[in-house]
Amino acid sequence: MKINKILLTLICIGFFYIPLIKADNPATLPTSFNLMGSKVEVTPSGMAKIMEKYNSLTRSKKHYDQLLERCNTYFPYIQRELLARGVPGDFKFLALQESLLDGSAISNATPPAVGFWQFKDFTAEERGMKISRTVDERKNVVSASIGAADYLSKNHYYLGNWFYAMISYHDGLGGAKKHISKNKLNYYSKVVIDGNTHPYVLHYLAHYFAFKDNVGQDAQHDVLIEFPCNGYSLNEVAKFTGQPVETLKQNNIWLTSSYIPEDKVYSVMIEAKPTEINQMVAKLSPYAKPKKTRAARSIFQFYADSIKDGYPFVLPIEDESKTAKFDFARVNGVKAVILHEEMTQKELSKALDGVSKGMIKKYNYIKGKDMLMKDRHYYLAPLPKTIPVSYHILEEGETLTFLSVKYGIDRKSLLILNDVKKDTDIKVGDKVYFN
Incomplete structure (x- = not known):
């Protein structure tokens, strides 16, 4: 029965x-x-x-x-x-x-x-x-x-x-x-x-x-x-x-x-x-x-490094801006802007509501008065301490700061996760872990 x-x-x-x-x-x-x-x-x-x-x-x-x-x-x-x-x-x-x-x-x-x-x-x-x-x-x-x-x-x-x-x-x-x-x-x-x-x-x-x-x-x-x-x-x-x-x-x-x-x-x-x-x-x-x-958090260890070429993962958001200079987007799960032309940090901050020049510098690891580049993404919120991708094999010319921006992960956390103190502590061919 x-x-x-x-x-x-x-x-x-x-x-x-x-x-x-x-x-x-x-x-x-x-x-x-x-x-x-x-x-x-x-x-x-x-x-x-x-x-x-x-x-x-x-x-x-x-x-x-x-x-x-x-x-x-x-x-x-x-x-x-x-x-x-x-x-x-x-x-x-x-x-x-x-x-x-x-x-x-x-x-x-x-x-x-x-x-x-x-x-x-x-x-x-x-x-x-x-x-x-x-x-x-x-x-x-x-x-x-x-x-x-x-x-x-x-x-x-x-x-x-x-x-x-x-x-x-x-x-x-x-x-x-x-x-x-x-x-x-x-x-x-x-x-x-x-x-x-x-x-x-x-x-x-x-x-x-x-x-x-x-x-x-x-x-x-x-x-x-x-x-x-x-x-x-x-x-x-x-x-x-x-x-x-x-x-x-x-x-x-x-x-x-x-x-x-x-x-x-x-x-x-x-x-x-x-x-x-x-x-x-x-x-x-x-x-x-x-x-x-x-x-x-532990689920992330099961994800292989199979989609690294898909990063940064950019998903456009319905245009909230009143300008043609940039579009809003979710980049690696974090709110960001994609610039259509070069802008100064001050110009971008002025065009945004509640995002200061200091925040732009902090979230994107910008030093000095560097010009913001066309077709680049810039985060508008803090980056997370871990992300759901296992690792990246370091290639020529890459640094931990570069990977932080590409994948959308807090640089300080990236150092801790990989037990290093500075970029030069890793070399080409090493695995850089994200969780």
């Missing part, structure tokens, strides 16, 4: 009740609402596109209930990992859109995208997921959600808006920048959804509205408990849980071996009845191993 499951965290020994109610198609969807930190307005043409997908999701009650069951099963863990990394919990509906929450889902792409969040192998491994003959963490809801949260968090850092970050999950960071510039979007003030909005965003909104009010309404079902462990065989797990090995295999498709590797702690899912949760937790507790949650 098919069972309804939700995931529970063993570490916290807490659990979620996720009821199931019948899908109820509303006659209309809101045209104005707040979502993921943005004010959203939907035009009639945008609503028509959303409703087309919305109706396809809700037309079949059987199909809808199957998807809702998966939402109830996996959303608690997905949301937990998103929120732990500062990503809005409503991105859980993006996982539903990506894979229909089918851990075994495989795309037709080359190489194929796999699992709950549809990661390709190289992207998954870059985010710390293991893929081998016996393990594929893309099919593990906890591991895959950590990877997705890391990816979204990093791209939001550069793009500055969660809807832009959503587009980047489909198009990549560079592709999102091209889409934003080509369509002259300005989601920083308001997200306008119309018939020309990226289809990925339209489909997300359809999934969001189709399921958001019905998720979490049914507590009468069997559950899954997260058992963080390693170094056990499934036969051993079966003995101290009292569950058949076949049941364990069905609930852990990410593991194709009968042995849980020892290289790290994995999330193994254990089935239990609602009335037996406490007893099962008590059984598992002596065998569980602490599963550390990566802090937001």
